[in-house]
Amino acid sequence: MPPETEGLSVNSSLILRILGDRSAGKTTYLAALARGGNNNSDNPIQLVEAFNDDGKKLVDYAQNVLEQGLMLQTTKLVDQSSLPDYGLQITVKGGSDWRNQTISKIPFNCKDYPGEFFSDLLRQSSNEMKFLNDYLEDCLEANGILFLIDGLAHQKDANYAQGLNLFLDAWSRSKYKERRFALALTKCEQPELANNREQPKTLATQRFPNVCKRLETWSKSGYGSVEYFTCSAFGMLDGYHPVANAKKIKRDREGLTSVIKEPKYWQPFGLVAPIYWLHTGKRYAALDKY
Numbered sequence: 001m002p003p004e005t006e007g008l009s010v011n012s013s014l015i016l017r018i019l020g021d022r023s024a025g026k027t028t029y030l031a032a033l034a035r036g037g038n039n040n041s042d043n044p045i046q047l048v049e050a051f052n053d054d055g056k057k058l059v060d061y062a063q064n065v066l067e068q069g070l071m072l073q074t075t076k077l078v079d080q081s082s083l084p085d086y087g088l089q090i091t092v093k094g095g096s097d098w099r100n101q102t103i104s105k106i107p108f109n110c111k112d113y114p115g116e117f118f119s120d121l122l123r124q125s126s127n128e129m130k131f132l133n134d135y136l137e138d139c140l141e142a143n144g145i146l147f148l149i150d151g152l153a154h155q156k157d158a159n160y161a162q163g164l165n166l167f168l169d170a171w172s173r174s175k176y177k178e179r180r181f182a183l184a185l186t187k188c189e190q191p192e193l194a195n196n197r198e199q200p201k202t203l204a205t206q207r208f209p210n211v212c213k214r215l216e217t218w219s220k221s222g223y224g225s226v227e228y229f230t231c232s233a234f235g236m237l238d239g240y241h242p243v244a245n246a247k248k249i250k251r252d253r254e255g256l257t258s259v260i261k262e263p264k265y266w267q268p269f270g271l272v273a274p275i276y277w278l279h280t281g282k283r284y285a286a287l288d289k290y
Ligand SMILES: Nc1nc2c(ncn2[C@@H]2O[C@H](COP(=O)(O)OP(=O)(O)O)[C@@H](O)[C@H]2O)c(=O)[nH]1
Pocket: 020, 021, 022, 023, 024, 025, 026, 027, 028, 029, 072, 073, 074, 075, 115, 186, 187, 188, 189, 231, 232, 233, 234, 235, 246, 256, 257, 258, 259, 260
């Protein structure tokens, strides 16, 4: 259960699942998020804290991996019930309405599925189908989905759109009246993405037209709402011409493998924006920058 938040404006708990292909950046996203806000007074993100053991482990992991510039290990395929379930709470100042100076606490639980789940979804047949069905069942518990896509993996657009069919069909049968689906492009500090990062829907539609079409159809059919976001777990290095704070290790059809370049100047962006929207149904523009 989330901690006591008496006297503050609190919405009911967000039950979140993160979807995405292997190497989309899911674990890095969560680790960077758990590492929390900074002291910049303009930053609406005041605090990110863990409220369960899995969440605390994630924070430690983030400190080792992101601050020391190490590589993350891939998430292992295990039985759905033994996946870590991270309990985090984000404290945000202000709100989508500029007159609103309240503090919002966003408690949420989140599971980070291994990429094999998503591969099963793409293949729609596999020896490991048992995992797929368990995972789909588990997703029915969620009222918010965050779908992370490596912005550089646009060659997989058609594949992803097909995988979404199966997923959305299953999720649309969940018990919730309000379903929110956030699509976030990751690694948007990369030059091909950075210029358009302030127009997330345009960027997503250009690079992943089939995925976006599928999501729009789903939303127009009344199953739930969709929003688009851009983010980076590493961010950019400031300067006259800001550059990606990332060192490339390899790039192929699957996307980009990299590590953070200057951990000291680490400034992720856009990580909280989709979660705020999934929680409140409102966009809070200032969060796109932090
Ligand atoms: N340039 C860049 N690389 C990232 C970012 N987020 C993750 N990565 C890299 O993408 C690769 C896959 O990340 P990971 O979190 O393990 O993906 P997962 O399989 O979806 O959990 C790793 O090499 C990460 O360092 C980002 O924001 N920018």
